Amino acid sequence: MSEELLEIKDLRIEYHTDESVIHAVNGIDLSVKKGQTLGLVGETGAGKTTIAKSILRILPGLQAKILSGEIRFEGKDLLSVSEREMRKIRGNKIAMIFQDPMTALNPIETIGFQISETLKIHNKLTKKEARKKACEMLELVGIPSYRYDEYPHQFSGGMKQRVVIAIGLACNPELLLADEPTTALDVTIQAQVLEMMAELKEKLDTSVILITHDLGVVANFCDSVAVAYAGEIVERGTVEQIFDHVAHPYTEGLFASLPRLDRRERRLKPIKGLMPDPAALPEGCSFCDRCPYAEERCFKTKPADVELEPGHIVKCFRVAGGE
Amino acid sequence: MAPLLEVYNLKKYFKTRGGLLHAVDDVSFTVENGETLGVVGESGCGKTTLGRTIMHLLPPTEGRIVFEGKDISKPKKPELEELREKMQIIFQDPFSSIDPRMTLGEAIMEPLVIRGGMSKADMIAETRKLMDTVGLASRFENSYPHELDGGRRQRIGIARALSLRPKFIVCDEPVSALDVSIQAQIINLMLDLQEEYGIAYMFVTHDLSVVKYISNDIMVMYLGQVVEKAPADELFDHTLHPYSKALLSAVPIPDIHKKTKRISLMGEISSPVDPPAGCRFMPRCLYACERCAQPQVMEESTPGHFVSCCRYKELAGKEEEQ
Numbered sequence: 001m002s003e004e005l006l007e008i009k010d011l012r013i014e015y016h017t018d019e020s021v022i023h024a025v026n027g028i029d030l031s032v033k034k035g036q037t038l039g040l041v042g043e044t045g046a047g048k049t050t051i052a053k054s055i056l057r058i059l060p061g062l063q064a065k066i067l068s069g070e071i072r073f074e075g076k077d078l079l080s081v082s083e084r085e086m087r088k089i090r091g092n093k094i095a096m097i098f099q100d101p102m103t104a105l106n107p108i109e110t111i112g113f114q115i116s117e118t119l120k121i122h123n124k125l126t127k128k129e130a131r132k133k134a135c136e137m138l139e140l141v142g143i144p145s146y147r148y149d150e151y152p153h154q155f156s157g158g159m160k161q162r163v164v165i166a167i168g169l170a171c172n173p174e175l176l177l178a179d180e181p182t183t184a185l186d187v188t189i190q191a192q193v194l195e196m197m198a199e200l201k202e203k204l205d206t207s208v209i210l211i212t213h214d215l216g217v218v219a220n221f222c223d224s225v226a227v228a229y230a231g232e233i234v235e236r237g238t239v240e241q242i243f244d245h246v247a248h249p250y251t252e253g254l255f256a257s258l259p260r261l262d263r264r265e266r267r268l269k270p271i272k273g274l275m276p277d278p279a280a281l282p283e284g285c286s287f288c289d290r291c292p293y294a295e296e297r298c299f300k301t302k303p304a305d306v307e308l309e310p311g312h313i314v315k316c317f318r319v320a321g322g323e
Numbered sequence: 324m325a326p327l328l329e330v331y332n333l334k335k336y337f338k339t340r341g342g343l344l345h346a347v348d349d350v351s352f353t354v355e356n357g358e359t360l361g362v363v364g365e366s367g368c369g370k371t372t373l374g375r376t377i378m379h380l381l382p383p384t385e386g387r388i389v390f391e392g393k394d395i396s397k398p399k400k401p402e403l404e405e406l407r408e409k410m411q412i413i414f415q416d417p418f419s420s421i422d423p424r425m426t427l428g429e430a431i432m433e434p435l436v437i438r439g440g441m442s443k444a445d446m447i448a449e450t451r452k453l454m455d456t457v458g459l460a461s462r463f464e465n466s467y468p469h470e471l472d473g474g475r476r477q478r479i480g481i482a483r484a485l486s487l488r489p490k491f492i493v494c495d496e497p498v499s500a501l502d503v504s505i506q507a508q509i510i511n512l513m514l515d516l517q518e519e520y521g522i523a524y525m526f527v528t529h530d531l532s533v534v535k536y537i538s539n540d541i542m543v544m545y546l547g548q549v550v551e552k553a554p555a556d557e558l559f560d561h562t563l564h565p566y567s568k569a570l571l572s573a574v575p576i577p578d579i580h581k582k583t584k585r586i587s588l589m590g591e592i593s594s595p596v597d598p599p600a601g602c603r604f605m606p607r608c609l610y611a612c613e614r615c616a617q618p619q620v621m622e623e624s625t626p627g628h629f630v631s632c633c634r635y636k637e638l639a640g641k642e643e644e645q
Contacts, residue, residue: 043502044473156591157366186365186529188588191573195587213502216575220582243579255577257507259536261559262576267514268536270507274472 004072005207006032006055006175011069013050013059020279024050024064026231026286029305029313032175032224037201037208039218039239041254042228045275048211049099051228052177054079055209056096057086073175092122095168099180101160105152111163112138112148115170122171137166142196158189165197172204179211194221215258219243224311227251230276230286237312247314249291285316293318325392326353327491327523328377333386335369335376342597346372348547350386352540354491357521361538361555363531363570367592369547370527371415374493377525378412379403390491408438411484415496417476421468427454428464430479434486453482458512474505478512485516491523498533510537531574535559540627543567546595546603549621553628563630563639566604602632610634 013025025047032038042048053059055071055078071078073094078086095118098104106114115137116130125133135145141162152160161181168176181197182190198221201208210222218225219239226236227248235248246252253271273290282288288298297317305313306320335347347369354360362370375381377388379398388396395406414420421430432450435441441449451461457478468476477497484492494513498506510533516522528534534541535555542552543564551564562568569586576583588607601616602608608615612634619631632638 043504158591187531187573188365188569189591191575191585192587194575195585214575215577219577219579220575239579243577254503257504258577259507259510259530259532260577261532261535261571261574262578262581264556265536268507268511270511271504272508274474274505 003034004031005034005074006030006209007070007072008051008055009070009072011051011054011071012067013047013054013069014065014067015060015063016065017063022278023281024231024278025054026281027069028228028231028233030226030233030236032207032209034174035201035205035207036223037210037221039222039225040209040211040228041213041215041218041225043213043275045230045278046228047231047278048228049179050231052096052179052209052211055175055177056090056094058090058096088122091118091173092171093173094175094177095171095173096177097161097164097168097179097181100184101157101164102184104164105160107152110149110151111155112150115163115167118167118170134166134170137170138163140169140200141166142192158185158193161185161193162196165193165200169200169204169206173206176201176206176208177211178208180213181210182217183212183214190217197221215254227254230281231278232286232315233313234287234315235313237309241309241312245308245312247308247312247319248287248316249293249318250287253290324356327356327391328354328525329387329389330377331387331389333373333376333388334384335372335381336384339596341594344596345547345598346595347376348598350544350547350549352542352549352552354523354525355539356490357517357523358539359517359524359526359537361534361541362525362527362544363529363534363541364544365529365570365592367546367595368544369595370529370544371495373544374412374495374525374527378410378493379406380412408487409489410491410493411487411489412493412495413477413480413484413497416500417473417480418468418500421476421479423468426465426467427459427471427479430468431482431486434483438487449486453486456485456516457482458508472505473501474508477501477509481509481512481516485520488520489522491525493525493527495527496529497526499528499530506533513537531571543570546592546598548603549629549631550604551628551630551632557625557628561625561628561639563624563628563635564604564632565608565610565638610638 008030011025011028015022015024040048112134115134119125119130119133135148138145143162182193222239224238225242226233229250235251256269257271271290276282276286284299284301285303288294303315303317305315307313308319331351333347333350337344337346364370376383428450431453432446435446435449459478498509526537538555541555541558543550545566551567562571569588572583572586590607593606600618602619605611605615614633619633621629621631623629
């Protein structure tokens, strides 16, 4: 067993607005092993991005409140280190790729400048050295280095995402947080970018948290999976455990609602209803209103984590037995 | 029976400073009553422009559009108004395609008001019926769009399109902005409506899994042109065009035991401004040869399966060897 690079324990985050309190993350546990890719799956509003942002401590300070929890990275709790120290980690040991390459880049700086910026800050490189390294990074992500002095608008969406990846990987981070890196791209371009990311990950031995809503991407690129629903991780395990032995009714529902290229079906089986409002979560299991198997106890008490097999952890009464 | 919609050699060009942009270039197809034609392709392939041109939201540059046996290529205003009752469109983005200042009830009633000829009470009753049909609870009648989630907003779009009982609906990426569990609800709703009212759809999307699921026939577009067209199962079982093959292989399958062999395409889509005469996919094609620089002809390989590639026969042979 390889060691854990990042361990999140009992993380709880709320957003406070004028009208209400939004329970965005409600006691999640997560871990990423060194050199592995964790797929964080879930629908809009499940809290995926909030989790990623909390790792880097870039949540909006005024609204977001971290109630409890621990984020262990290389022996330190990221939630309690000083801002000064955090600045050395951000973009250096932990980097993030944002969803939308169109807005993640600064439109008035050249892409070369934006890649070398992180290198100058973290690695204390001179301008010349930084340029050389930045050119290497460009070549690495498949962009000819003569385009160093061009501006973001001169690149297509797929190319921009490559630039964003080059910035993320420039300092050779231990952990890369990729927030839906290919959602805004066409499938053939998505395939190019994902393949490149997988290659670079191998080469640089980076661990990745890949946030996505696409189970196909997870099947092809991840080692382990965590399924987020209404601010909780309802099921986690290795890809084999999740894809071959689905245990949580929500994960099961997600698979059933996917139209599949590799199968012939006449009707999809959607999950009925909607995700609960994070400002007014049900008392019991957060999935109880939509769950086809819900029983009385599901509406009253929250199910605890059950370890089905080593590493395969499910939040559901049903799997705990006593059906 | 004659097809519901026939399109012959439709072209839509846009003048740009750089030259003529060939958004839709010589596209022909038919849609049968109560059936679904899926149109797939990546951004910039002209699929949205095609839908809008058929709806006359954009005037066609050239070509013929025949609806119910009547030529509607250049409709006059009263004719167009009549057409709007029979042809409707559902837009991609449920967040921007609905007037934020109209309540949900008003938005759904709007087409009925414009058509006229109904009493207010009848229109309100009809609106409630429509809301029920698309699965919107009546308590939302006085809500504004910003109070609703994406799935519900898309239901408003569907209810509006449905309100005049059209025979044909252009669906422009209606589920792309939605989460999978909601996407499945909307797709099922659209299939139910088709069964009940016999509506024909032209379903425009970039998502191959969705298109396979919903379509009778599928048309694959690349840079304004149709590269392959076939019945849905035929297209997936016997893919002929190199672009369709690459597109199919690029879709990640949610199954860890079926790792598809990806055909990696080089580069990106080229410019649609003054494109060369030959095959437009040639710069990215793994099998490009000299003949590809010549204009390509659409050929029928098996009945109903059309492909526009001069090498499809040799390539089909190659596959089998492997």
